[in-house]
Amino acid sequence: MEIRRLRTGVEGIDRLIQGGIPEGFFVAVTGEPGCGKTIFSIHFIYQGVIDGDKSIYVTTEESRESIIRQASQFSMDFEKAIDEGKLIVIDALMGREDKWSLQSLDIEALVGKIIEAKKELGYGRARVAIDSISAFWLDKPAMARRYSYYVKKVLSKWNFTTIAVSQYAISTSEAFGWGIEHIADGIIRFRRAVRSGELKRFIIIEKMRQTNHDRYLHEIDVVDGRGLTIIGPVQRRKEDLSLPSEVVRKILEAKKKAEEEIP
Numbered sequence: 059m060e061i062r063r064l065r066t067g068v069e070g071i072d073r074l075i076q077g078g079i080p081e082g083f084f085v086a087v088t089g090e091p092g093c094g095k096t097i098f099s100i101h102f103i104y105q106g107v108i109d110g111d112k113s114i115y116v117t118t119e120e121s122r123e124s125i126i127r128q129a130s131q132f133s134m135d136f137e138k139a140i141d142e143g144k145l146i147v148i149d150a151l152m153g154r155e156d157k158w159s160l161q162s163l164d165i166e167a168l169v170g171k172i173i174e175a176k177k178e179l180g181y182g183r184a185r186v187a188i189d190s191i192s193a194f195w196l197d198k199p200a201m202a203r204r205y206s207y208y209v210k211k212v213l214s215k216w217n218f219t220t221i222a223v224s225q226y227a228i229s230t231s232e233a234f235g236w237g238i239e240h241i242a243d244g245i246i247r248f249r250r251a252v253r254s255g256e257l258k259r260f261i262i263i264e265k266m267r268q269t270n271h272d273r274y275l276h277e278i279d280v281v282d283g284r285g286l287t288i289i290g291p292v293q294r295r296k297e298d299l300s301l302p303s304e305v306v307r308k309i310l311e312a313k314k315k316a317e318e319e320i321p
């Protein structure tokens with residue numbers, strides 16, 4: 059059986075997952091602040107607009123305007139797509155009274171609003187980015203698994219392919235896991251590190267069911283005017299493998315001493 063895949067809007071990422079995210083999947087996108095989760099979500103949704111999918115973006119951390127502005131910096135015209143009835147941005151931050159705002163971070167209200175938006179956009183394949191889903195269980199992390207299961211179940215019935223941005227806090231990762239890792243059909247993890255004084259960003263596909271996905275960490279970049287790009291797989295550096303000579307000397311010395319002490 060052939061699997062239909064949805065392009066993510068970042069060609070280099072599609073290549074890591076055999077062409078895209080399998081239709082109907084519920085994929086977690088995770089990682090530290092500022093490492094590209096929102097920008098990736100914007101690409102995913104804009105690709106939906108291009109490919110004729112009913113496309114919905116839910117924003118909890120930034121306003122609708124902020125998302126539109128960020129997209130425009132990478133040459134993606136969200137405003138036009140909204141005007142043409144191809145895209146709806148649900149704002150869950152500002153608590154406004156307009157039709158496409160959420161007044162509170164309630165998981166049932168979220169699902170209801172997404173379905174309402176799908177009805178407005180019309181019949182056909184749909185995709186949604188929820189940025190972030192963890193905002194809906196901030197004050198009750200133990201509910202993460204139940205809530206995400208509920209969202210996955212309902213949205214799959216409505217023909218959605220979903221990416222759900224999920225931050226993981228120490229409190230949740232230690233006590234409960236960050237909640238959606240087992241329920242998710244895929245996990246795309248963004249990472250960041252400062253190397254030689256420079257901020258670097260990376261991506262790794264940790265899981266993608268039914269997919270022979272790439273298993274290497276890849277360096278990525280955010281380029282003004284273009285957005286996310288893949289630089290290439292991270293080479294294992296010599297420094298990562300070998301210890302400083304002084305450390306090696308001390309280890310050998312300790313070993314020798316220990317051997318001498320054996321009666």
Ligand SMILES: Nc1ncnc2c1ncn2[C@@H]1O[C@H](COP(=O)(O)OP(=O)(O)OP(=O)(O)O)[C@@H](O)[C@H]1O
Pocket residue numbers: 089090091092093094095096097098119131225280281282283
């Ligand atoms: N126009 C631009 N040109 C180049 N880099 C940009 C541009 N706009 C944003 N960035 C980079 O992207 C980063 C933001 O990425 P993004 O919003 O995707 O992070 P995030 O993973 O969603 O973080 P958070 O969890 O805090 O929401 C900025 O910190 C900046 O480094």
Ligand SMILES: [Mg+2]
Pocket residue numbers: 095096097119189
């Ligand atoms: Mg973000």
